[in-house]
Amino acid sequence: MTPTQPAKATSGLDQKALLEAYRTMRTIREFEERLHLEFATGEIPGFVHLYAGEEASATAVCAHLDERDSIASTHRGHGHCIAKGVDVKEMMAEIYGRVTGSCRGKGGSMHIADLSKGMLGANGIVGGGPPLICGTALAAKHQGTGGVGVAFFGDGASNQGTTLEALNLASVWNLPAIFVAENNGYAEATAATWSVACDNIADRAVGFGMPGVIVDGFDFFAVYEAAGEAIERAREGGGPTLIEVKFTRYYGHFEGDQQTYRADEVARARASLDCLKQFRERVTASGRLDTAALDGVDGEVAGLIEAAVAEAKQAPVPTAHDLTTDVYVTY
Amino acid sequence: MARTISYREAVNEALRQEMERDGSVIIMGEDNAGGAGSPGEDDAWGGVLGVTKGLQQRFPGRVLDTPISESAFVGAAVGAATRGLRPVAELMFIDFMGVCFDQIFNQAAKFRYMFGGKAVTPVVVRTMYGAGLNAAAQHSQCLYPLFTHIPGLKVVLPSSPYEAKGLLIQAIRDNDPVIFCEHKALYDMTGEVPEDSYTIPFGEADVVRDGDDVTIVALGRMVSVAEEAAAELARQDVQAEIIDPRTTSPLDRDTILESVENTGRLVVVDEATPRCGMAADISALVAQEAFGALRAPIEMVTAPHTPVPFAQPLEQLYIPDTQKVANAVKKTLDWKK
Amino acid sequence: MTAVGIVANPASGRDIRRLVSGASVFPTAEKASMVRRMLTALGSVGVETVLVSVDLGGISAAVLRGVRNRAAKETPWPHVRFVDDDAVTDSAQDTANAVRRMVAAGAKVIICLGGDGTARVATAALLAGPGCDVPLLSLSTGTNNAFPQMREATVAGLAAGLVATGAVDHGIATTRAHALEVRTGQRTALGLVDVAVSTEPYVGSRALWHPDALTELYCTFAEPDATGLSSIAGLLCPSPRDEPGGVAVRLCPAEQAPTVINAPIAPGLVLPVGVVAWRPLRTGELVEIGTTRGVVSFDGERELELVGTTGATVRLAEDGPLCVDVTAVMSQAARAGLFRSDRPVV
């Protein structure tokens, strides 16, 4: 009898990895909380969609990724960018529309990208990312790198044809693709319980012949483990997985949203479910990390975000020259 | 050396030679191999009109059949292009752009600019366009103006087998997203095509015929219609210069303007509908940049502002023909203030 | 008023085992349909009121649609009351709240749709309060179920109804199950079938499927035809469900073990499990858990992280949930002719 080999244990997070994960989550939180404040001053142009509350998802998934791997993101993309290693100062400068930004001030919050890091961009089109990830996964498969593609998308995008087509194609082509449905409960102001006709986004996986699982999005370790399994499976040729991550976003759809459609779930989540709070409690209770180390990270992150904002505000804005450059490689 | 092959063979040969030259070139589309998962041959079709026939056997694993999911596979081609592949996706009919346009114009076309010049997306979307096969309103359109409108895309309209091969190889090697539009009525057109690989640069119009009396700018399949008209006009001692822009984006403005500077008359022939199309665009260009040289109002010969009809007599009326082109030329010649 | 409570867990059947072992998905539509079939059955045996839990997963919504659209010619359903006193939290808390409210509202039987996890939460809610003598009928809609039964809901509904109306006596209809009680610090938690200890550091995505990390296993019963961790004991030293006493097993990585059992520890996963030693576990026996840093799982789900600061104990308790024995109920119904009517021969 040849026993089925279990996937290797994925919770082998050492101290360094735990601290890194915490740093990433804290950086995202600090980045977003600061933007929340700065946006209110009117200095930040355009739309800003904050990821606060959802940090565990991007962090835990991206903790398994390396330079072979690529991700596609959403309009709520700051967290994915930070977790995939995009430079935080350049991100902040981009959001301020500065020439020192990740996209030289031409993209803004919704289009931060760093292709050199496999970050295919936040995406202003709901459902824009999943087809792209079929492509990056196809490239990895074709090139034999063992790389995977991860599409982050929301409950809203789970209703887009592009997403459903991509799920089907990924399964038909048996691609190393992971579809992470970040269900934060609302597509803009419309509840997922209303707009998603089935009960769970993960249920849709059955229709595409792939595993669909649900994980608690506030629990870093839960997401980490599920993503680890899915990614390892994909790397080994096992095909795509749909992971539904359930949680709540802490702020509105965009900054300025009065959120009159919501009840008190944010206060409850912040108080009892918050991913950073949970993470701190658990790693300190078990003695894996001490409070001082975590506080040290908090301090460093605060300093980084402070510097990022200060530098962004000082940075030059693009000029007329920048208007017509970067449209084509050659034309 | 050059030998005579069809437009279809020229496209196939370009794909084959580029796939041989560069392992990162892959092609995908509905039935591009044809027959995936079916009980018969895996490469039963080689594309709905046989354009990709034979590539599957030669390049196993690099010719991908797709589900009928244009958004997914066109998007996949775009995504793969950002990660080192040079995919050629076949959007079977240009009319189907409606079910995948976002991946082309909001994703592929925008990456470079939106990401501050740091993205390279060498994807080619091959697509079939044009009337003439009684395929009616949803399989016959000339929608390249819609692509031309989008900054970040390059749009190619090969008018002959020679152009088809050289422009497709250029498209595959090009580092920007390219929409490569093949006229379905040209697939059986034959012409001399070198066996060796070659590239025709984008943004360089071909002066198909020299002439001093009138400039005819013709697009895609209309180039051969214009040539027939010019041959007819030559018997009446009217020498038309025919310009095939080859690419609508980039557009070779200089060649058009230089010609009009010389002839003083312009007729634009385009199978597309007239509003916001290439004919209007080229006319505006000449009106703006070469107004002083014009000796007569510009004439546009286009399809009417209607969907493409089905019935044969209607479709024949719909497509610009030699007579309409010749009439337009005469109108510019006869014009008196 | 004769009332029965139905608690249906919307989240069961979607955990990570779909990914790691290809376990099946239990669709919400089928859960809702099970509730509707039970309503028919309960109505047919004279239950007047059925209390139904509410959820955001679509089960209660589907039941509500069924109530509204019930055609006149169909068997009438009992009055359906949705238990919506508490806000839905989309967590196990919802199950506990519903059970408590149903007991308070006078439910004579609680039917629970879910997996081992759901049954465990329902049991804890019953045992912790005045519901300790309210019978539980646990039906399987989960992944990896050792405790709940796979039964057609109609028959389960008939049995529950007969118990609720008193048509079949409690003494015949129910048995008290055993449970494994784990205490650490101030916390107490129950396992209905098995309690396992592993050196894995995190609860993670809950389901347990890495046998190499297992160190200890305690089972209330051990059946050789079970799936889940209890199958390890079941294949090693079977201990029937209806007998007192359980099994304790010490485990280690398979490659270091003197004995290896290939056990179906989850649907789709038959893995070698290393066994060091095993022995019977006596009822009431208190065992000190030897692993101080790790995770304790209950009925195959990781629940409790042991962080090394306080010790933990496990005890095989006699006073588990009072369970409806469907076979016994239906046998008695047959004997008593409860479903029979004879027409006098003319």
Add this chain to the structure above:
Amino acid sequence: MTDPVSTEDTITKVTMPKWGLSMKSGKITSWFVAEGDEVAEGDELADIDTDKITGVLESPVPGVVRRVLAETNEDAPVGATIALIAPADVPEELIDEAARAAREELDSGAVDEVAGPALGTVRVDGRTLSYATLGTAAETVLLIHGYGGDKNSWLFVQEPLSARATVHAIDLPGHGDSTKDVGDGSLDTLAGAVAGFLDQQGIERVHVVGHSLGGAVATAAAAREPGRIASLTLVAPAGYGDQINADYLRGFARASSRRELKPHLTQLFADPGHVTRQLADDLMKYKRLDGVQQALDSLLGTLLNGDRPGIDAAGLLREFTGPVRVVWGRADQVLPAANAAALEGRAQIAYVDNAGHMVHMEQPSAVVDAVAGTLDG
């Protein structure tokens, strides 16, 4: 210039010549003679536009132009009879009959395909070399084109010479249908290709004709194996004298569109009217082939040393003692005719009026005469 096909009644059919492989038809752009004119052999009869270039059709025989069958601006297929020449005493009825048959043939288009040169390839040093052969006579002539040219550039020369010799025209590496890789692009590499071609063909003795860069290659080949080369005919050869139009060469190499190329091409001819759109088109089609740009760039490095000539063919010629003839257009703007001074005393030099760098295209008879003179010894 064309094979006379004489009837028993000594009526000579003047047919549309085949100037090059791809020529299918030609258009008479103007007749220089009218019916009744008396002509000598070699007199110019008509200008013929082949799409590639305009050439002059010469009379194959002496006689009287009895009929002009193809009209001015008429396209006639290769091999079609376009005029009849016969002695004055041939009766009109016979002429009429021949004319009627020819006219029918012309109108129907049913003209027998005239056999063009035979195409072949050889492998030398891992490269494929393409060549075209015409004629079967005992003597062998090898034609070597110049920078950016190909075997078809000899279209007006190969056919007339084929009556007297087996005439091969080859494509040098980097050109025509030969492999585009030129290796180091040195004269030695190119001369090695020529030597390899001769080896493969088993040619022991050959009259070599080289134009421009091909002239330098011919010289280098002669220096390598002096005993094998019966004679050299150098047409505006590179590597002699110190004048070279570096701007032309660089412009030609760099031009990436027909519009850029055309002004450079006009420097090749005394009469810029020779630069048809088709000529420029064909060159652009060549330039667009994979590998051509690298080949041209590499060879440019051989041809130029800064703005000065990069080849010393004159030095190499010392190794060769056989007969040398030189043909140079007086209006050559690429390698000026003054360069020929370097060959004074060593070679028999013909300076050609109304010819630029492309003497063999503009005044092909001058080249044909020179080679014929060599063949005559």
